[in-house]
Amino acid sequence: MVFSSLSFLTLFLPLTILLYFAVPRRFRNLLLFLASLIFYAWGEPVYIVLMLFSSVVDYSHGLLMEKFDGRPGVRRALLVSSVAINLSLLGFFKYAGLVVSTLNAALSLSIPVPSVALPVGISFYTFQTMSYSIDVYRRNCPAQRDPIAFGCYVTMFPQLIAGPIVRYVDVMREINGRRETFEGFYLGIRRFLVGLAKKLILANGVGMLWDSVSAQPAASLSALSAWLGVLAYAFQIYFDFSGYSDMAIGMGRMFGFQFPENFRYPYVSRSVSDFWRRWHITLSTWFREYLYIPLGGNRVRVPRNIFNLAVVWMATGLWHGASWNFLLWGAYFGAVLIAEKFLYGKALSRAPGFVGWAYTALVVLVGWVFFALDDLGRGAAYLGAMFGGGAGAVDAYALRALLNYGAVLLLCAAASTPLASGALERLRARRPRAHSALTYALVIAGFALCLIYVVDAGYNPFLYFRF
Amino acid sequence: MKKAICIGFVAVLFLSLLLTVFLPDQSFSEMENRYLAGKPELSLQAVLSGDWMEDMETYLADQFPGRTFFVRTKATLNFLLGQREIGGAYVGADGQLFEVFSKDLDAERLSQNAQILSQFAESQTGRVYFLPVYSAFTLYPERLPAFAQEPDERAILAALGLPESVAVADAYADFLAHKGEDLYFRTDHHWTQDGAYLAYRAFCEAAGFAPAEDLAAVESAQPFFGSLFSKAPLWGLAGDRLRLYEIPRKVQVTYDLERAADSLYTLSALEKKDQYTVFLDGNHARVDIETDAGTGRTLVVLQDSFAHALVPFLANHYDTIVVLDLRYYNLPVSDVLAEHPGADILLTYNLSWLAQDANLFKLLR
Numbered sequence: 076m077v078f079s080s081l082s083f084l085t086l087f088l089p090l091t092i093l094l095y096f097a098v099p100r101r102f103r104n105l106l107l108f109l110a111s112l113i114f115y116a117w118g119e120p121v122y123i124v125l126m127l128f129s130s131v132v133d134y135s136h137g138l139l140m141e142k143f144d145g146r147p148g149v150r151r152a153l154l155v156s157s158v159a160i161n162l163s164l165l166g167f168f169k170y171a172g173l174v175v176s177t178l179n180a181a182l183s184l185s186i187p188v189p190s191v192a193l194p195v196g197i198s199f200y201t202f203q204t205m206s207y208s209i210d211v212y213r214r215n216c217p218a219q220r221d222p223i224a225f226g227c228y229v230t231m232f233p234q235l236i237a238g239p240i241v242r243y244v245d246v247m248r249e250i251n252g253r254r255e256t257f258e259g260f261y262l263g264i265r266r267f268l269v270g271l272a273k274k275l276i277l278a279n280g281v282g283m284l285w286d287s288v289s290a291q292p293a294a295s296l297s298a299l300s301a302w303l304g305v306l307a308y309a310f311q312i313y314f315d316f317s318g319y320s321d322m323a324i325g326m327g328r329m330f331g332f333q334f335p336e337n338f339r340y341p342y343v344s345r346s347v348s349d350f351w352r353r354w355h356i357t358l359s360t361w362f363r364e365y366l367y368i369p370l371g372g373n374r375v376r377v378p379r380n381i382f383n384l385a386v387v388w389m390a391t392g393l394w395h396g397a398s399w400n401f402l403l404w405g406a407y408f409g410a411v412l413i414a415e416k417f418l419y420g421k422a423l424s425r426a427p428g429f430v431g432w433a434y435t436a437l438v439v440l441v442g443w444v445f446f447a448l449d450d451l452g453r454g455a456a457y458l459g460a461m462f463g464g465g466a467g468a469v470d471a472y473a474l475r476a477l478l479n480y481g482a483v484l485l486l487c488a489a490a491s492t493p494l495a496s497g498a499l500e501r502l503r504a505r506r507p508r509a510h511s512a513l514t515y516a517l518v519i520a521g522f523a524l525c526l527i528y529v530v531d532a533g534y535n536p537f538l539y540f541r542f
Numbered sequence: 543m544k545k546a547i548c549i550g551f552v553a554v555l556f557l558s559l560l561l562t563v564f565l566p567d568q569s570f571s572e573m574e575n576r577y578l579a580g581k582p583e584l585s586l587q588a589v590l591s592g593d594w595m596e597d598m599e600t601y602l603a604d605q606f607p608g609r610t611f612f613v614r615t616k617a618t619l620n621f622l623l624g625q626r627e628i629g630g631a632y633v634g635a636d637g638q639l640f641e642v643f644s645k646d647l648d649a650e651r652l653s654q655n656a657q658i659l660s661q662f663a664e665s666q667t668g669r670v671y672f673l674p675v676y677s678a679f680t681l682y683p684e685r686l687p688a689f690a691q692e693p694d695e696r697a698i699l700a701a702l703g704l705p706e707s708v709a710v711a712d713a714y715a716d717f718l719a720h721k722g723e724d725l726y727f728r729t730d731h732h733w734t735q736d737g738a739y740l741a742y743r744a745f746c747e748a749a750g751f752a753p754a755e756d757l758a759a760v761e762s763a764q765p766f767f768g769s770l771f772s773k774a775p776l777w778g779l780a781g782d783r784l785r786l787y788e789i790p791r792k793v794q795v796t797y798d799l800e801r802a803a804d805s806l807y808t809l810s811a812l813e814k815k816d817q818y819t820v821f822l823d824g825n826h827a828r829v830d831i832e833t834d835a836g837t838g839r840t841l842v843v844l845q846d847s848f849a850h851a852l853v854p855f856l857a858n859h860y861d862t863i864v865v866l867d868l869r870y871y872n873l874p875v876s877d878v879l880a881e882h883p884g885a886d887i888l889l890t891y892n893l894s895w896l897a898q899d900a901n902l903f904k905l906l907r
Contacts, residue, residue, distance in 0.1 A: 080599055084555055085558050086559055090556075280620075475687075475690060475691070479625045481624055486623075532603070
C-alpha cells in the first residue's frame with residue numbers, strides 16, 4: 076500500500092489510529108504488528124510469509140545468542156548463520172535474475188532466468204533484522220524476548236517498505252514502553268503532511284517532466300531538455316524518497332516512536348562526502364556500522380582504506396537495485412569520494428561555497444543519469460545530450476517544458492533548501508504566537524492541498540519497488 | 543488547537559471513507575465523460591491476487607465525496623502554477639482549449655493512409671470528394687500557449703498526394719477570412735456548425751451546387767462543456783453556446799439500420815453534457831438518411847465525427863445519404879457502394895486524426 080493512496084489515507088490509517096488508541100497499552104504492540112501485516116499483505120499477499128520467516132530467524136538467533144552467552148564460538152556461529160540466511164534471502168529474491176542473466180551473457184549459456192518478483196521492502200527489512208542480530212552479538216542490546224514486540228519492530232508499517240532503516244537499538248526503548256501524547260501526535264501529523272505534500276505536489280509534479288524527457292531518444296534531445304529532465308528526476312527522487320521518510324517519521328511520532336532522520340537538505344551540500352552525510356542517512360549509517368568499520372574503516376593504511384571505501388560503495392550501489400547500472404553508480408560515487416578524501420578534499424573546503432556546491436551538483440546530477448536509466452548505453456547517450464551531443468542547445472520542446480514546469484521546478488529548488496524552515500524558526504524565536512498561528516494555518520492548508528491532489532492522483536508512481 | 547487538529551485529521555479521513563461507502567455510488571461522471579468504478583466484490587481469490595485491493599483504490603478515488611470539486615481544483619492549481627498542458631489539452635489564450643497532438647506524427651502511417659485513399663479513390667466509378675477538416679490550432683495558432691507544437695495540417699494535406707480524379711473541397715481560405723467568428727468550440731475539439739457551414743460552401747463549390755443560405759439558427763439554452771473541458775476542467779472556464787441550423791427538409795434517419803428518427807438532430811442531447819451529439823445523434827457506425835430534396839442523387843460519406851455537423855446541410859442536395867464511421871463500421875464498404883451504384887463519395891476527415899488513423903484500411907474491404 077502506498078502512503079499517498081486513498082486506501083491508505085482514508086481506510087487503513089484512520090482505522091489503525093482509532094483501534095490503536097482504543098486498545099489498552101499492553102495490546103498496542105500486537106495491534107501495530109497485526110496492522111502492519113495487513114498493510115504488507117495489501118500489496119504483497121504472498122510474500123508476507125517471507126517477511127515472517129525473516130523475523131522468526133532473527134528472533135530465534137537473538138534468543139540463542141543470549142542463551143549461549145558464555146560460548147563465543149556458538150555466538151559467532153549464530154551470527155554467521157543469521158547474516159547468511161538474511162543475505163541468501165536477499166540474494167535469491169533480489170539478485171538471482173541478475174546473476175543468472177549475467178552468467179548467460181558472459182559464458183553464452185542459457186540457464187533459465189528465475190522470474191521471481193522482488194518482494195516489496197525486502198532490502199529494508201533484511202537490513203533491519205540483520206542490524207538486530209549483529210547488535211545482540213556485539214552486546215549493544217539485550218535480545219528481545221517478546222515475539223510480538225520483535226515482530227512489531229520488524230514489520231512496523233510506517234518504515235516497512237521505504238525506510239528509514241531503523242536499527243533495533245534506535246527504537247528498543249520505545250518498543251518496550253512508550254508514551255503517546257497529543258503533542259507528539261500533532262507533530263507527527265505535521266511531519267506526515269510535509270511528506271505527503273512533497274510526494275503529491277512536488278515529486279509527482281516534476282515526475283511527469285522526467286517521464287516525458289526520458290521517453291524520447293537521447294539523440295533528439297536538446298541540451299536544455301536533457302538538463303531539465305535530469306533536474307526533474309533529481310527533484311522527483313529526492314521529494315519522493317524524503318517525502319516517504321517524512322511520512323514514516325511522522326506516523327512513528329503519532330504512535331510514540333522517534334525514528335532517525337533520513338535526509339538533511341542534501342542538495343545544499345558543498346562536497347560529495349557532505350552529500351552522503353545528508354542523503355539516505357540511515358543507509359549510510361548502516362553500511363558504516365556494519366560493513367565499513369568491521370572492514371577496518373579508516374584506521375588502516377591508505378590502500379586498505381581505499382579498498383574498504385570501494386567495497387562499501389559498490390555494495391551501496393547494488394543495494395539500490397539488481398542491475399549493473401546501480402553497481403556503476405555506486406562505484407562512481409566510491410571513486411569520487413576516494414578522490415575527494417585523498418586528492419582534492421582540502422582544496423575544495425577552502426574554495427568559495429558556490430564552487431563546492433556547483434561541483435557537487437554536477438557530480439550528483441551525472442550520477443542520477445546512470446541511476447535513472449538502467450541501460451548503460453542510454454545513460455551514456457543521455458549524458459552526451461546534456462553536453463551538446465543531442466539536437467542542439469535549445470528547442471521548442473525545452474522551452475515548453477520550462478514554461479509548464481518552471482514554477483514547480485522553482486518550488487522544488489526552494490524546498491530543497493532550509494530557507495522556509497529557517498524562516499519559521501526565526502519567527503518562532505521572535506514572535507512565538509504568530510509562529511504557532513502560522514503553523515496551524517499551514518497544517519490545515521497543507522492537509523486540504525494534499526486531499527485535492529490525492530483524489531485525482533492518476534499519476535502516482537512508486538519509485539522503491541526495486542530497493 | 544493541537545488537540546483539535548489531531549482529532550480533525552483523523553475525523554476528516556475517516557468521514558470521507560464513511561461518506562464514500564455509504565453515499566449512493568455514482569455510475570457515470572458527466573464532467574470527466576467516463577464510467578466510474580463501483581464497490582469491488584470481496585472474494586478470497588480477488589484478495590489473494592491483489593485485484594480487490596487495486597479495485598478498492600479505484601473505487602475510493604472515483605466515489606470520493608465531492609470528487610468533481612477536487613479534480614477541478616487540482617487542474618486549476620496546476621494552471622496557476624504555469625502549466626498550459628493539462629490532461630492532454632493545451633490551455634490557450636482566453637481559456638480556449640486545444641487538443642494536444644504530438645508534432646512528430648507517424649510518417650509511415652501517414653504514407654500508408656495516403657496510399658489507401660488514392661487506391662480507394664482510383665477504383666471508384668462515382669465522383670469522389672475529399673474535404674479536409676482542420677483543427678482549431680491550424681486556424682488559431684496564435685491562441686496556442688507559447689512553444690506548443692502541433693502537426694502542420696497543411697503539410698499533411700499536401701503529403702496525401704490525392705489523385706487528380708478527387709475533387710478537393712478545401713475551405714481553408716474561407717476559414718481564414720471568417721476567423722473572427724466562432725468556427726470552433728472553445729471547450730471541445732470539434733468545429734461549430736458555423737465552421738461546418740463554411741466547409742459545406744466549399745463542398746458546394748466543388749460539386750457545383752448552390753449552397754443553402756440564410757438558414758435560421760437556434761442556440762442551446764445550457765452552456766456546452768466539451769471533450770477538452772473533460773481533460774482540463776478548470777474553474778472559471780466559460781462554456782460554449784451551441785448553435786444549430788434548421789434544415790427545411792423532411793428527413794427519415796436510420797441509425798445503425800435499427801433506430802429510426804425524423805430529424806438530423808437529437809435535441810435531447812442539448813440537455814446532456816456532450817451537446818455535440820445533437821448532430822446525427824453522435825457516433826454511429828452507419829447512418830442512413832432519406833430526404834425530400836428530389837434531386838435523384840445519392841451520397842456516401844466516409845467520415846469521423848466532424849462530419850456530423852456538416853451532413854445536415856447536405857440533405858438539401860441528396861435524396862439519400864449514407865454516413866459511415868470506419869472506427870465502428872466493420873462490414874465491407876464495397877457492399878454499401880454496390881447498393882448505391884454511381885453514388886457520390888465524400889471523404890471527410892480531420893487531418894491530424896487522419897494522419898494517425900488505424901482504421902482506414904477498412905476502406906478497401
